[in-house]
Amino acid sequence: MTKLLLPQQSPVRRRKIYEEIVDRLEVMMLDGTLSPGDVLPAERELMESFQVGRSSIREALFALQRMGLISIRNGERAYVTKPSADAVxxxxxxxxxxxxxxxxxxxxxxxxxxxxxxxxxxxxxxxxxxxxxxxxxxxxxxxxxxxxxxxxxxxxxxxxxxxxxxxxxxxxxxxxxxxxxxxxxxxxxxxxxxxxxxxxxxxxxxxxxxxxxxxxxxxxxxxxxxxxxxxxxxxxxxxxxxxxxx
Missing domain, CATH: 1.20.120.530 (GntR ligand-binding domain-like)
Incomplete structure (x- = not known):
């Protein structure tokens, strides 16, 4: 059997914690666990649920907001929104x-x-x-x-x-x-x-x-x-x- 030689690869990048949180929340939105209009748990609850720090939760929420998947308003908890073409x-x-x-x-x-x-x-x-x-x-x-x-x-x-x-x-x-x-x-x-x-x-x-x-x-x-x-x-x-x- 011929040994396959692959070209030198760049190091595999370790994912940031917030990216994993984004993926998990997005899956919940896709499978219906979270629907448009649903209010997300408070930051502390999310920290406990994902067993991560506050900064990771906030980065994840801001990323989801940029994607148009949630809305964040001052003084209020984030809630799930319906994706729009404008967000894309x-x-x-x-x-x-x-x-x-x-x-x-x-x-x-x-x-x-x-x-x-x-x-x-x-x-x-x-x-x-x-x-x-x-x-x-x-x-x-x-x-x-x-x-x-x-x-x-x-x-x-x-x-x-x-x-x-x-x-x-x-x-x-x-x-x-x-x-x-x-x-x-x-x-x-x-x-x-x-x-x-x-x-x-x-x-x-x-x-x-x-x-x-x-x-x-x-x-x-x-x-x-x-x-x-x-x-x-x-x-x-x-x-x-x-x-x-x-």
């Missing part, structure tokens, strides 16, 4: 900040946003209700009124895309929209510093609205794709001006 997206915040610090990371995020919003535009053209179209038109009108005011235009720009994200009636999409809007806020502000960027963005929003209201998925896709490519171009142009590039 918020956990990515730190990672995305590092991505945006690098040009290639910012471009990757722009491409991811394009794939997400192009799909939303196609879906909206097929499935938007009359109420959805009215909300989208109201957001478009507000965006037009805000032209010339960077702060107001940015806010109404975000609102237009949010209305679009709400059309599928899926919390994942609205959470992704909120995260992308937050992650790309600096890019939005930079792109709008370029002369004519707000007018171009409004015209693109208008084209997206027309395609969706005409029930034309292909036109909606083209309009959204063109809009996001244009926004990206304005951003990189504005960023070059800020850094002194010609």
């Amino acid at each position: 997206v918020n956990e990515l915040g730190g990672v995305v900040k590092h991505l945006l610090a690098r040009p290639e990371g910012a471009r990757d995020l722009q491409r991811a946003r394009a794939m997400h919003e192009v799909s939303l535009a196609r879906y909206a053209a097929r499935h938007a209700t009359e109420e959805d179209l009215q909300a989208l038109k109201a957001a478009l009108d507000a965006n037009r009124e805000a032209m010339g005011n960077v702060t107001a235009f940015t806010r109404t720009d975000v609102q237009f895309h949010l209305v679009l994200a709400k059309i599928p009636n899926n919390s994942i999409f609205t959470s992704l929209h909120s995260a992308l809007a937050a992650w790309l806020s600096e890019q939005r502000t930079t792109s709008l510093q370029v002369a004519g960027a707000d007018e171009a963005a409004y015209e693109a929003h208008e084209a997206i609205y027309r395609a969706i209201s005409s029930r034309d998925p292909d036109a909606a896709e083209r309009a959204m794709q063109g809009h996001l490519e244009e926004v990206g171009a304005y951003y990189w142009h504005g960023r070059g001006k800020e850094s002194g590039d010609k």
